[in-house]
Amino acid sequence: MIALEARPEPSQLYAWLSPVIALAMTVAVATLLFIALGRDPVAGLRIFLWEPLNGTRAISEVALKSTPLVLCALGLALCFRSNVWNIGAEGQFVLGAITGGGLALWFTANQIPIGRWAFFPLVIVAGALGGMVWAGIVALLRDRFNASEILVSLMLVYVANLFLSWLVFGAWKDPKGFNFPQTMSFASDTNLPRIVTGLRMHWGLAVALVIAFAMWLFMSRTFGGYQQQVGGLAPAAARYAGFSSRRALWTALLVSGGLAGIAGAFEAVGPMGQLTPHVSTGYGFTAIIVAFVGRLHPLGCVLGAILLSMFLIGGELAQSRLGLPSALTGVFQGVLLFSLLTCDTLIGYRLRFGNRSRAVAAS
Amino acid sequence: MNELALLVAATLSAGTPLAIAGLGLLINERVGVLNLGAEGIMLIAAVAGFAVAFHSGNDWIAFAAGAAAGALAAAVFGVLVIWLNTNQYATGLALSLFGAGFSAFVGIGYVGKKLSERPNHAIAFLSDLPVIGTALFRQHPMVYLTIAVTLFVAWVLMRTRAGLVLRAIGESPESAHALGYPVRRIRLLAVMTGGALCGISGAYLSVVYAPLWVEGLVAGRGWIALALTTFATWRPIRVLLGAYLFGGVTMLQLHLQGQGVQIASQIMSMLPYLATIIVLVLISRNPLWIRVNMPASLGRPFHPWQ
Numbered sequence: 001m002i003a004l005e006a007r008p009e010p011s012q013l014y015a016w017l018s019p020v021i022a023l024a025m026t027v028a029v030a031t032l033l034f035i036a037l038g039r040d041p042v043a044g045l046r047i048f049l050w051e052p053l054n055g056t057r058a059i060s061e062v063a064l065k066s067t068p069l070v071l072c073a074l075g076l077a078l079c080f081r082s083n084v085w086n087i088g089a090e091g092q093f094v095l096g097a098i099t100g101g102g103l104a105l106w107f108t109a110n111q112i113p114i115g116r117w118a119f120f121p122l123v124i125v126a127g128a129l130g131g132m133v134w135a136g137i138v139a140l141l142r143d144r145f146n147a148s149e150i151l152v153s154l155m156l157v158y159v160a161n162l163f164l165s166w167l168v169f170g171a172w173k174d175p176k177g178f179n180f181p182q183t184m185s186f187a188s189d190t191n192l193p194r195i196v197t198g199l200r201m202h203w204g205l206a207v208a209l210v211i212a213f214a215m216w217l218f219m220s221r222t223f224g225g226y227q228q229q230v231g232g233l234a235p236a237a238a239r240y241a242g243f244s245s246r247r248a249l250w251t252a253l254l255v256s257g258g259l260a261g262i263a264g265a266f267e268a269v270g271p272m273g274q275l276t277p278h279v280s281t282g283y284g285f286t287a288i289i290v291a292f293v294g295r296l297h298p299l300g301c302v303l304g305a306i307l308l309s310m311f312l313i314g315g316e317l318a319q320s321r322l323g324l325p326s327a328l329t330g331v332f333q334g335v336l337l338f339s340l341l342t343c344d345t346l347i348g349y350r351l352r353f354g355n356r357s358r359a360v361a362a363s
Numbered sequence: 364m365n366e367l368a369l370l371v372a373a374t375l376s377a378g379t380p381l382a383i384a385g386l387g388l389l390i391n392e393r394v395g396v397l398n399l400g401a402e403g404i405m406l407i408a409a410v411a412g413f414a415v416a417f418h419s420g421n422d423w424i425a426f427a428a429g430a431a432a433g434a435l436a437a438a439v440f441g442v443l444v445i446w447l448n449t450n451q452y453a454t455g456l457a458l459s460l461f462g463a464g465f466s467a468f469v470g471i472g473y474v475g476k477k478l479s480e481r482p483n484h485a486i487a488f489l490s491d492l493p494v495i496g497t498a499l500f501r502q503h504p505m506v507y508l509t510i511a512v513t514l515f516v517a518w519v520l521m522r523t524r525a526g527l528v529l530r531a532i533g534e535s536p537e538s539a540h541a542l543g544y545p546v547r548r549i550r551l552l553a554v555m556t557g558g559a560l561c562g563i564s565g566a567y568l569s570v571v572y573a574p575l576w577v578e579g580l581v582a583g584r585g586w587i588a589l590a591l592t593t594f595a596t597w598r599p600i601r602v603l604l605g606a607y608l609f610g611g612v613t614m615l616q617l618h619l620q621g622q623g624v625q626i627a628s629q630i631m632s633m634l635p636y637l638a639t640i641i642v643l644v645l646i647s648r649n650p651l652w653i654r655v656n657m658p659a660s661l662g663r664p665f666h667p668w669q
Contacts, residue, residue, distance in 0.1 A: 004446075004447070004448075006666070080453075085452050087456060141640070141643075141644055145644040145647055145648045146647040146648065146650050146653070147640070147643040147644045147647045148590075148593065148643060148647065150399065150452070151586060151589060151590045151593075151639065151640075151643055152640050152643060154583070154586050155583070155586065155587075155590075155636040155637075155639050155640050156636075156640070158582075158583050158633070158636045159633050159636050159637065162629045162630070162632050162633045162636075163629070163633070165629045166627050166629035166630055169627070169629065170627060170629075285460060285463075288456055288460070289460065292453060325467070325468055325471045327464055327467035327468040327471065327578070328464075328468055329464065330460070330461075330463055330464015330465070330467055330468065331461070331464045331465050331468050332464075333460060333461075333464055334403075334457060334458075334460045334461020334462070334463075334464050334465060335461065337453075337456075337457040337460060337461070338439070338443070338454075338457050338458075338461060341443060341447075341449040341450070341453055341454050341457055342443060342447060342449065344449065345447040345448065345449060348448070349448075
């Protein structure tokens with residue numbers, strides 16, 4: 001008989017170990033799944049855990065996919081720590097792609113020459129504004145009308161995707177695009193500057209890492225960041241201390257919306273180079289897992305993003321090399337988050353293996 | 364007139380899955396458990412139901428499969444949330460994300476498959492009535508069953524001892540525990556019942572409403588059903604009415620397009636989602652109203668040993 005026993009203090013050890021154990025559990029599930037599908041599990045795992053890091057080009061691809069994940073996850077980590085449940089980063093991402101991509105489209109259509117480095121800050125601002133507006137709606141409705149931020153932010157994901165479709169099927173459609181739902185390709189002036197010629201990773205990665213560091217400073221070294229998190233841990237204490245919960249709500253949503261928006265803009269003017277109805281492949285949702293795997297810590301988010309982008313690339317490789325559906329990635333992501341939440345129980349509780357009478361007494 | 368009848372018929376059909384899932388979630392929330400995994404449960408059940416309907420050709424076996432799949436998925440969620448005290452929001456999200464991935468993965472072989480011939484469900488005599496027959500009496504039996512289930516749930520919750528215990532646990536698990544009720548076991552049972560209903564809803568979508576399987580078939584209806592429980596201030600009959608209202612909004616867009624209204628289809632498709640937001644705002648605006656009606660322990664974990 002196993003019973004849970006509350007620890008006097010949360011275990012630091014398990015806070016660190018939990019993601020590692022969760023990853024091990026996911027690998028175990030993956031192994032069983034590959035065996036059940038009649039595939040060689042070693043070859044399968046190799047594709048998810050080794051191939052994405054094998055070689056410069058592969059690492060560049062991991063960096064490319066990590067960039068939007070880090071940006072979205074940083075904002076979500078701040079939100080979740082403030083007890084604001086923004087789960088619509090995907091929608092804020094899409095809005096950022098629309099505003100950032102729209103700006104690039106405007107420069108392209110009017111044939112205005114602008115250097116890549118001059119356009120870089122502009123597209124960051126455009127993307128951030130788009131995402132902030134979208135998250136701002138959530139904050140406004142929560143603040144003014146007490147509407148659940150969970151449901152509003154999620155509903156806005158669908159609205160954002162439909163809005164994007166409306167644009168690329170309609171007003172923004174490339175007149176020379178054979179009626180495909182896509183904008184014209186953005187002028188090369190407006191593309192993100194790349195770090196290494198020939199590799200797709202771009203300087204947006206540096207932006208993401210700088211913001212991760214800034215977020216760490218904010219969360220653990222400033223009074224504002226402290227106020228933000230007290231509201232999440234102990235709302236009553238925060239109220240008593242006079243910390244404004246409204247300000248925490250707006251800060252969390254505007255920051256996370258802005259970051260998701262930047263991620264969307266980067267995706268549009270980075271690897272995509274145009275807008276299509278499928279700008280995002282679910283980065284905003286994957287980022288939720290990244291934030292939890294990263295312990296809601298900015299630097300953890302970076303590590304989580306690397307892991308989850310390996311999963312994403314692994315899924316694509318599994319499709320092209322093993323003929324397995326790329327949806328496998330989604331299964332592994334879900335298993336990882338489930339395992340993680342299960343293991344997190346060990347942070348607050350210890351397992352007690354005892355005889356039945358003691359276990360009953362404990363429960 | 365006949366067009367109106369068709370609109371009513373379509374509204375009932377579109378509202379039914381929302382009502383079943385909403386009822387299930389209402390049962391969950393009445394015992395204090397908020398299940399954000401509804402969307403994932405419905406996706407898993409939709410694919411399970413479609414697969415079973417495809418091989419068996421029988422809707423009812425498909426619904427049973429959907430219910431079983433839903434209850435199983437909800438049980439995983441329930442054990443984590445109720446026994447391991449994981450965060451309800453995060454665990455529900457995990458289930459939704461897992462359900463999206465898992466259903467896409469398992470269902471890949473069923474994309475583009477057609478179910479065998481759909482039976483005609485017209486009720487003898489009644490369906491021949493002018494207008495009313497078309498509007499009301501040519502539905503899948505599940506549509507009528509949903510109404511019956513709603514009344515049954517309302518009766519159990521509000522008029523029976525079992526319902527009283529459920530509500531007591533939702534209001535104060537500590538008091539119910541002190542009275543000797545096995546709070547966690549009852550919560551798990553309620554969560555699984557809710558999951559089974561969400562599962563039937565998912566199976567209805569893929570087997571009756573669509574009827575086909577594509578990735579992401581549920582398209583946010585799980586989340587809309589979650590909003591419905593708030594909209595209905597946790598009353599079963601209001602869930603049903605709310606569901607028909609949403610079904611009506613969904614169908615109105617198609618109807619208007621049929622009428623040749625010049626609005627882009629993408630803008631029209633936003634309607635159900637925007638309606639959800641507007642309704643949430645209208646209902647949540649009054650904090651007192653929410654506080655009076657919302658189960659007091661909603662979203663809060665319960666540890667019997669502390």
